[in-house]
Amino acid sequence: MYGLVNKAIKELISTQFGEEQWTVIKAKAGVDIVEFVSMQPYPDSISYDLVGAASEVLGTSASDLLEAFGEYWVLFTGAEGYGELMNMSGDTLFEFLGNLNNLHTRVSLTMEGLSPPSFDCVDVTATSMDLHYRSVRAGLAPMVVGLLRGLAKKFKCELSIEHKESKADGADHDVFALRLG
Amino acid sequence: MSGAFGLAPRLFARVFPFHILLDSEMRVVQSGRVVYRLNPKLTPGSLFGDSFEVQRPQGVSSFDSFSEHRADLFVLRARESGMILRGGMEVDDREGRIVFLGEPWVQEFSEAKALGLSMGDFPVNSPIPDFLLNQHTLRVTLRDSTKLSQELQREIEAKEEYERLLKSSNTDLQHFARIAAHDLRQPLRTLTGFGSLLVDKIGAELDEESRDYLDTMIAGAARMGRLIDGLLAFSRVSTDGGEFVPSDFNTIIGGVRDALRAALTESEGRLTWDELPTVLVDPRQISQVLQNLVSNALKFHRAGEPPRVHVSVEKQAGSWHFSVRDNGIGIDPRFAEKVFVIFQRLHVRGVYPGEGVGLSIVQRIVERHEGKVWFDSQPGCGSTFHFTLPE
Numbered sequence: 001m002y003g004l005v006n007k008a009i010k011e012l013i014s015t016q017f018g019e020e021q022w023t024v025i026k027a028k029a030g031v032d033i034v035e036f037v038s039m040q041p042y043p044d045s046i047s048y049d050l051v052g053a054a055s056e057v058l059g060t061s062a063s064d065l066l067e068a069f070g071e072y073w074v075l076f077t078g079a080e081g082y083g084e085l086m087n088m089s090g091d092t093l094f095e096f097l098g099n100l101n102n103l104h105t106r107v108s109l110t111m112e113g114l115s116p117p118s119f120d121c122v123d124v125t126a127t128s129m130d131l132h133y134r135s136v137r138a139g140l141a142p143m144v145v146g147l148l149r150g151l152a153k154k155f156k157c158e159l160s161i162e163h164k165e166s167k168a169d170g171a172d173h174d175v176f177a178l179r180l181g
Numbered sequence: 182m183s184g185a186f187g188l189a190p191r192l193f194a195r196v197f198p199f200h201i202l203l204d205s206e207m208r209v210v211q212s213g214r215v216v217y218r219l220n221p222k223l224t225p226g227s228l229f230g231d232s233f234e235v236q237r238p239q240g241v242s243s244f245d246s247f248s249e250h251r252a253d254l255f256v257l258r259a260r261e262s263g264m265i266l267r268g269g270m271e272v273d274d275r276e277g278r279i280v281f282l283g284e285p286w287v288q289e290f291s292e293a294k295a296l297g298l299s300m301g302d303f304p305v306n307s308p309i310p311d312f313l314l315n316q317h318t319l320r321v322t323l324r325d326s327t328k329l330s331q332e333l334q335r336e337i338e339a340k341e342e343y344e345r346l347l348k349s350s351n352t353d354l355q356h357f358a359r360i361a362a363h364d365l366r367q368p369l370r371t372l373t374g375f376g377s378l379l380v381d382k383i384g385a386e387l388d389e390e391s392r393d394y395l396d397t398m399i400a401g402a403a404r405m406g407r408l409i410d411g412l413l414a415f416s417r418v419s420t421d422g423g424e425f426v427p428s429d430f431n432t433i434i435g436g437v438r439d440a441l442r443a444a445l446t447e448s449e450g451r452l453t454w455d456e457l458p459t460v461l462v463d464p465r466q467i468s469q470v471l472q473n474l475v476s477n478a479l480k481f482h483r484a485g486e487p488p489r490v491h492v493s494v495e496k497q498a499g500s501w502h503f504s505v506r507d508n509g510i511g512i513d514p515r516f517a518e519k520v521f522v523i524f525q526r527l528h529v530r531g532v533y534p535g536e537g538v539g540l541s542i543v544q545r546i547v548e549r550h551e552g553k554v555w556f557d558s559q560p561g562c563g564s565t566f567h568f569t570l571p572e
Contacts, residue, residue, distance in 0.1 A: 035329060039322045084290030089300045099300050110314045
């Protein structure tokens with residue numbers, strides 16, 4: 001994953017649990033990188049190890065932590081200068097989600113070796129849709145739930161999320177039923 | 182093939198959301214949905230010049246001049262919004278029409294957003310969003326690089342400050358060593374000298390208790406002299422270190438054996454070693470390391486058992502690992518920290534002589550060579566002192 005993701009993990013832990021906890025978690029994960037560079041690719045194992053160590057140190061389940069991280073990701077990327085890109089990608093949550101695949105495709109062209117997930121909007125109405133999430137990485141569905149919550153806050157809308165199909169339970173991929181209002 | 186592929190006007194408008202079609206009088210015939218949304222004066226029949234000015238090529242305003250520059254890159258500026266369009270002019274001489282095909286020229290997402298553009302305004306195949314993303318990526322990378330470079334600069338400055346303090350501290354240490362060598366020694370010499378004179382002059386007349394007091398005083402002064410010598414030797418490891426040169430350890434250990442010949446003979450000890458390498462070191466200091474370790478091994482031998490000391494070496498990744506093994510009295514691992522501290526002794530002075538300086542000098546010299554020193558031992562089972570040196 002790119003350094004941007006690890007930077008976000010660091011920011012989330014440092015701002016919400018303190019700089020010292022981050023130092024402890026980093027040591028526990030065996031990560032000795034002083035500063036992550038946003039556009040540099042790092043092995044996925046670093047991000048997974050950081051989440052695993054954070055879960056252990058903070059006494060929070062990895063699933064809850066990933067959900068919190070997903071929500072934080074929306075704030076973080078906005079603050080890191082990607083806010084305008086997000087603003088340009090849609091005026092409503094559903095418009096944004098509709099543009100998300102193209103956004104990730106463009107990002108993958110710029111960031112060499114990136115394997116971004118895909119998000120397909122199916123059965124879209126004014127107030128509902130099924131979001132089909134596919135990723136080469138395992139176990140990140142809770143992060144998608146957090147991302148959706150973060151985006152709903154950004155677009156100031158009420159959103160209910162139902163995890164209809166789960167890859168962890170044997171489905172081909174994850175499907176989230178979304179309903180506005 | 183049944184004919185050439187042509188775009189229906191509606192499809193054309195979708196594919197080229199920023200196009201502007203003009204007639205021979207430079208009036209707008211039609212325009213793309215996005216360029217029209219952002220420039221509402223661009224209505225059919227309106228004069229093109231009311232909405233846009235041509236920045237490049239210069240001096241172009243009429244149909245003929247547009248036609249002459251059909252191969253040029255055009256830069257248009259919207260009079261109201263300030264939006265810049267870049268693109269080319271396709272001229273249909275037969276129909277008397279010109280079509281401008283281009284896209285907005287923006288360099289930041291914020292600039293695009295300020296103009297009222299969104300991602301959906303660009304055709305999927307447009308390179309503009311990718312260009313914006315690339316630009317942003319470069320900016321983020323530059324920001325990260327600048328931040329890292331600033332942190333590196335701070336670390337360099339901190340290191341320079343540390344080196345300055347270290348230099349100052351070394352100067353103080355040298356100054357202290359000079360004081361210890363000369364100024365402290367003089368009163369000690371006076372003390373031991375006059376003490377000896379007293380013994381010579383009135384020693385025979387003194388009772389046993391008074392004579393004991395005098396001997397204790399002279400012995401104390403002599404010990405203080407040895408402590409000063411130890412302190413001086415310890416401080417000189419850093420201040421009087423020599424150059425690192427390729428040094429044959431077989432020669433060094435041979436020299437150590439010669440220097441300790443008397444102690445070896447007296448204790449009936451034996452010093453052996455494996456074939457040793459040539460390493461880049463300060464040979465005088467490394468000789469001191471081996472001499473201190475071997476000398477300790479000879480000193481702390483078990484009663485009735487002659488000391489056996491063996492020096493071996495093992496090559497590791499990027500370093501040499503030396504071991505000095507003996508069959509002596511051993512050391513309780515509880516004293517692992519204490520052993521290398523200056524003036525720390527583990528035994529009663531009367532049983533084993535010494536001031537507790539040797540191992541602290543060993544540690545200091547090995548550290549000066551960027552190596553590590555440690556030991557493993559059990560009481561009664563001998564000791565092995567290990568030290569590493571960079572290859």
